Amino acid sequence: MSExxxxxxxxxxxxSTGETSVTVPLTPQGTPYPADxxxxxxxxxxxxxxxxxxxxxxxxxxxxxxxxxxxxxxKELYHVEVVHILIFGPAPHLEPDMENHFxxxxxxxxxxxxxxxxxxRADYTPIFLGEIPGLFSKGLKPLDVVLVQxxxxxxxxxxxxxxxxxxxxxxxxxxxxIIGLINPQMPRxxxxxxxxxxxxxxxxxxxxxxxxxxxxxxxxxxxxxxxHIADLIPNGACLQLGIGGIPDAVLNFLRNKHDLGMHTExxxxxxxxxxxxxxxxxxxxxxxxxxxxxxxxxxxxxxYDFVRENPLCEFRPVDHTNDPFVIARNDNMIAINSAxxxxxxxxxxxxxxxHSIYSGFGGQVDFMRGAARANGGKPIIGLPSTTKNxxxxxxxxELAPGSGVVTTRGDVHYVATEFGMAFLHGKSIRExxxxxxxxxxxxxxxxxxFQAKEAKII
Numbered sequence: 001m002s003e004x005x006x007x008x009x010x011x012x013x014x015x016s017t018g019e020t021s022v023t024v025p026l027t028p029q030g031t032p033y034p035a036d037x038x039x040x041x042x043x044x045x046x047x048x049x050x051x052x053x054x055x056x057x058x059x060x061x062x063x064x065x066x067x068x069x070x071x072x073x074x075k076e077l078y079h080v081e082v083v084h085i086l087i088f089g090p091a092p093h094l095e096p097d098m099e100n101h102f103x104x105x106x107x108x109x110x111x112x113x114x115x116x117x118x119x120x121r122a123d124y125t126p127i128f129l130g131e132i133p134g135l136f137s138k139g140l141k142p143l144d145v146v147l148v149q150x151x152x153x154x155x156x157x158x159x160x161x162x163x164x165x166x167x168x169x170x171x172x173x174x175x176x177x178i179i180g181l182i183n184p185q186m187p188r189x190x191x192x193x194x195x196x197x198x199x200x201x202x203x204x205x206x207x208x209x210x211x212x213x214x215x216x217x218x219x220x221x222x223x224x225x226x227x228h229i230a231d232l233i234p235n236g237a238c239l240q241l242g243i244g245g246i247p248d249a250v251l252n253f254l255r256n257k258h259d260l261g262m263h264t265e266x267x268x269x270x271x272x273x274x275x276x277x278x279x280x281x282x283x284x285x286x287x288x289x290x291x292x293x294x295x296x297x298x299x300x301x302x303x304y305d306f307v308r309e310n311p312l313c314e315f316r317p318v319d320h321t322n323d324p325f326v327i328a329r330n331d332n333m334i335a336i337n338s339a340x341x342x343x344x345x346x347x348x349x350x351x352x353x354x355h356s357i358y359s360g361f362g363g364q365v366d367f368m369r370g371a372a373r374a375n376g377g378k379p380i381i382g383l384p385s386t387t388k389n390x391x392x393x394x395x396x397x398e399l400a401p402g403s404g405v406v407t408t409r410g411d412v413h414y415v416a417t418e419f420g421m422a423f424l425h426g427k428s429i430r431e432x433x434x435x436x437x438x439x440x441x442x443x444x445x446x447x448x449x450f451q452a453k454e455a456k457i458i
Contacts, residue, residue: 023072048145050078055084057087057146059164061162081104081105083105086113087110129366146171148168157196178201186210210304214300218248233260239261261280324369327373328374331376332377340352340394347409350364365407380414381412397451397455419438
């Protein structure tokens with residue numbers, strides 16, 4: 001994934017309260033924050049104290065103004081734990097000079113957090129996405145403060161969490177203090193996705209564009225993988241698709257299907273096109289019928305406009321969308337996820353490159369297990385056969401030392417590369433090795449066969 005970064009600028013200073021002089025950073029659009037708004041944000045985050053644990057709303061809904069204001073208080077704060085899933089935009093709390101003031105605890109590591117995590121300046125907590133809300137609701141990770149971006153309140157006083165309610169709603173319910181960035185450009189999205197204005201201890205009103213994640217162009221490689229996966233998807237299927245070239249390619253090959261549905265943790269712009277063409281309409285769904293169910297969005301303004309007050313879309317926290325028992329209630333559930341590497345027994349690594357943390361568990365295991373138990377369900381791992389210009393195989397004899405096994409070989413059913421599809425469920429180690437070697441890049445097949453024979457696998 002690419003990140004939408006905003007540089008920190010040496011812009012003119014102002015005094016927000018008469019106590020502290022701070023530098024006003026740039027907005028994600030490259031212009032200075034209005035001094036009065038930054039001052040309001042500074043005042044709003046003054047409830048944060050040294051030693052507190054602060055949860056930050058995630059993804060493209062990250063409340064950047066509040067995050068910048070908290071970081072601007074660094075001289076007053078020490079050992080504040082900042083917890084979040086990946087966020088887009090600036091991450092000032094992750095800068096090297098912040099380590100004595102803020103320590104990030106990553107529940108899914110984005111590009112702007114990898115360096116800090118792998119340098120030991122931040123932590124990574126491996127956890128299924130669907131179990132994150134329970135950390136807060138059960139008190140396993142007590143929260144002092146939540147920073148969140150929301151819509152203005154409606155006539156009943158309810159603010160929508162908009163494009164990301166994944167773990168934020170649980171955090172809001174559990175924290176001592178809730179600070180809201182009220183942004184009219186945040187779309188109001190229906191579902192279990194609302195917080196009453198009375199729950200907020202402080203709010204700051206500031207209108208600005210949301211962070212966006214532009215769509216990747218579809219490559220020939222991704223098209224080949226997508227076509228293999230699309231062949232497994234029947235009419236009336238319920239889809240879980242992540243983001244990136246492979247999921248977009250799969251959707252591109254579904255234009256001859258009809259009555260598709262969606263139950264997913266997230267979706268992006270490519271799904272909107274299938275809705276507009278009448279292909280994805282959720283009419284065949286047997287659970288949450290006629291609804292596209294999700295927890296968050298990663299995409300562009302077009303996507304945000306699509307979900308705004310759209311009765312087709314229903315957002316729920318990830319402890320619902322990613323509950324394997326809930327997922328399994330959807331007939332013909334097709335779950336499609338990616339990986340960093342797969343060994344020839346079917347073990348899937350998708351959160352680290354050796355000892356270096358790259359991302360996180362996300363919802364891969366949640367949906368692999370849920371789809372496997374659904375009536376007509378199919379859990380699928382899709383990945384290119386190689387990386388680094390065909391010099392490194394992603395189908396490997398054994399995972400690199402330190403690599404995490406996110407999805408076990410017992411959970412893997414289908415694995416797709418550009419060279420075809422391997423079906424592993426119920427297969428022996430020998431049969432799995434042969435299936436996976438056959439979809440590896442041809443230049444690595446002989447080496448994989450030799451290694452498998454040396455190990456008495458085949």
